[in-house]
Amino acid sequence: MGGKVTCTLGEVKQRADFIIYWGGNPAECHPRHFTKYTIMQKSKFLPRGRKDRTMVLVDIRETKSVKAADIFLQVRPGRDFELITILRAMIKDQHVADEQLAETGLARDVLEDLVARMKSAKFGCMFFGMGLSMTRGKHMNSAALLTLAAEMNAFTKFVAMPMRGHGNVTGADVIMRWQTGYPFGITFNRGYPRYNPGEFSTVDVLVRGDCDAAFIIGADPGATMPQPAIDHLKRIPTIVLDPHVTHTSRLARVHITTAPQGIAAPGTAYRMDELPLPLKPALKSPYPTDEEVVRRINAAIADKPFWLPEGSQPQMLTAQV
Amino acid sequence: MTLQIIDNATCTFCGCVCDDIQLHHDEVRIHKANKACVLGTAWFLNHTAEQKYPAALVDGREASLDEAIEVAATLLHEADMPLVYGMSNTTCEAQKECVAMADLLGGLLDSHTSL
Known part of the structure; x- marks a missing residue:
């Protein structure tokens, strides 16, 4: 909690x-x-x-x-x-x-x-x-x-x-906390997660122009963020996954249409009190789910050389006797 | 044509995540969402199973899913400091994959919470 x-x-x-x-x-x-x-x-x-x-x-x-x-x-x-x-x-x-x-x-x-x-x-x-x-x-x-x-x-x-808005934003907190130890504003640029809102939070990163590519899923920053942040999204290659062609899709290099969660995509969503609830999709979408597309992009990235040079990757410490 | 009914469906429009909605639907759209509020009804009735948009867009032109995935992977891999952002209107299963992506890329990871 x-x-x-x-x-x-x-x-x-x-x-x-x-x-x-x-x-x-x-x-x-x-x-x-x-x-x-x-x-x-x-x-x-x-x-x-x-x-x-x-x-x-x-x-x-x-x-x-x-x-x-x-x-x-x-x-x-x-x-x-x-x-x-x-x-x-x-x-x-x-x-x-x-x-x-x-x-x-x-x-x-x-x-x-x-x-x-x-x-x-x-x-x-x-x-x-x-x-x-x-x-x-x-x-x-x-x-x-x-x-x-x-x-x-x-x-x-x-x-x-x-009082959380935006559907499964609580789930994002919970999943990031589970996977990285931190709820948001995370960077992996040293090979392990670090947390610092203000430095690694999106609006600040975009306004300063720190990132050189953006992967946007289940959000429409092109409609909600301050103009300098949107301007930076226009400058860099942006990839959007959304059930609709959104404001952000229009300024992006790549848009992929996906099935809407809970309506055509199954899965889990967290309520604002951090209680997970199963989704019961009613429709069969012609589009793939977010999960499937992200997994396929990850597989394609994993086929390319790792971003850190050989030998400098973080290693798990093993107990020495 | 008779409508199919789903009891206790989950609405993911707002943070309440009401799980007592009764949906009346056919193959293409949801016609009725009993117990849902104004916002939830709009959410359920505005999404259909029609193919309204192209599978993918690359630089503004229509593209196949495979091509878009390859371009996306290349762009993200080429970047020095990629950002993975959003994750509000998506499932926990997809969010977990997004964390894996940021880890794989050595990039930034953030959600709506920080706005």
Whole structure:
């Protein structure tokens, strides 16, 4: 689980009587999250369902999710980290100055009420979205929120979980962690995996122009990335695997059409709580699956000479007696 | 023509990965996705088994799968610092192959998570 204080959505459904959504808009982005896993479900421990649960929404603006919330806290844009840090101080009854509070745009009594509710909950769960993890502070915000969840366990059961978009992006984290020891932002350029987000993460690599070829699978950076990154993808040979001819396919040297996962391609996908689920494809696609194409490209690469000169390849250390 | 039904199918549009969808489909397309949300319904109904696109494109012209695989392997092998990126809308089995590719190439490996 990568050190996170977390749980499965099944536990949230059965037990969580206090739910915070931070920087996410589940009503529009994860429409069944409320009804299937969180606030609407009745369970053995929460027999009255919605009435037994409290839902807090923290965001920089009013979204459609506000309607579902009991409490809405409008934090000033880019001040999430400050707010989390203040909450971490307040749960431990440490002093917080008025000017520090003013920075977040929230009143002291509102936060004192929130802290009291958090502490009196039986099982609290914080879901955080891209509004927290992709804005000022980025992964430091996520780390702060996960720390808050860990520290809340001095008072009551508390967990945190990221709201993942994009189908199987959780699976990518899990597979990379399993295969390399790191979840993303990895390089193999010394023959073994190294991890450093900011240096090896894609946007940074592309904007600096560090890579001289790109293999894009199950993503469309040509539609989502900043312009300097797209410009670099145009300059270098780019290879795209996608069920559709995408924006990225149009600027690529090679596009290969593949079968869409879960619709025509079988396999496994991870849910946001890192639970693997089998896919049940309904259709037979005329195109090959991603797995098959990548495996064939790998075989073709393996036929060519290895990139490190003979004798300088990393060797497995064997025990010396 | 009667439609075939798949119970408890898995939707991979968003991170919820709902696994209780009932799909009504024929050979070519999915006609109904019961229990799916707005986003999931669009996801299931917009993908068909029709051959809408060429098998592969190399430098903008249509190419065979074999040719495209060979060109892709050559381009990646020639590069000093190739990047393997994405892996969101694909299966874990394919993701594992992508890790193997980055390892084989001595390249960079990254997913949507870092965006």
